[in-house]
Amino acid sequence: AQTVTQSQPEMSVQEAETVTLSCTYDTSESDYYLFWYKQPPSRQMILVIRQEAYKQQNATENRFSVNFQKAAKSFSLKISDSQLGDAAMYFCALSGGYQKVTFGIGTKLQVIP
Amino acid sequence: DTAVSQTPKYLVTQMGNDKSIKCEQNLGHDTMYWYKQDSKKFLKIMFSYNNKELIINETVPNRFSPKSPDKAHLNLHINSLELGDSAVYFCASSQGSVSYEQYFGPGTRLTVT
Numbered sequence: 001a002q003t004v005t006q007s008q009p010e011m012s013v014q015e016a017e018t019v020t021l022s023c024t025y026d027t028s029e030s031d032y033y034l035f036w037y038k039q040p041p042s043r044q045m046i047l048v049i050r051q052e053a054y055k056q057q058n059a060t061e062n063r064f065s066v067n068f069q070k071a072a073k074s075f076s077l078k079i080s081d082s083q084l085g086d087a088a089m090y091f092c093a094l095s096g097g098y099q100k101v102t103f104g105i106g107t108k109l110q111v112i113p
Numbered sequence: 114d115t116a117v118s119q120t121p122k123y124l125v126t127q128m129g130n131d132k133s134i135k136c137e138q139n140l141g142h143d144t145m146y147w148y149k150q151d152s153k154k155f156l157k158i159m160f161s162y163n164n165k166e167l168i169i170n171e172t173v174p175n176r177f178s179p180k181s182p183d184k185a186h187l188n189l190h191i192n193s194l195e196l197g198d199s200a201v202y203f204c205a206s207s208q209g210s211v212s213y214e215q216y217f218g219p220g221t222r223l224t225v226t
Binding site for chain 1: 146153154155156157158169201203205214215217219220
């Protein structure tokens, strides 16, 4: 079985500041992939960033980057220069085994103007 | 062009009724999913189909029956609706491998009264 844990139900950040969302996971698979998805109030789930477990280099997408610690099974998301449009639920997800995807419970991010 | 579409977006019905939610993707993906998101935003996979074949069938009541007439469609039929079925149901698709991101539909908010 694979699990994904997001220990921060809610976070807040001042506009233009940096915030880090935590995610830990557990899996018995040797080949797996990790994702962060964003769900704004519109309800639409959107991919933020993707990390291959076999890659040591941390993924980066513009203002979004991850800190992937494979040994610690940690996969945190850093959002730099936070913008009002970043306010959303953020879900960490683990994909491993045959099309098995597990989502964390989400972290609600509030951006304060 | 909408990549993954669901109809209807909102569904209000009474207990005991039978209802269906339709999903279509125009991305050429061969894997499709149904997720249930409860009131606490927890996202849980229900079913996964690959090339019209059922791959994942999580612990879901038999009242829920997915049907995939072709690779581009995955419909969800729910019999004898219960209050606890009230949730947002998301359809998603992916390229088929665990390494690929999932593209989500806009969700269907089901309210059972």
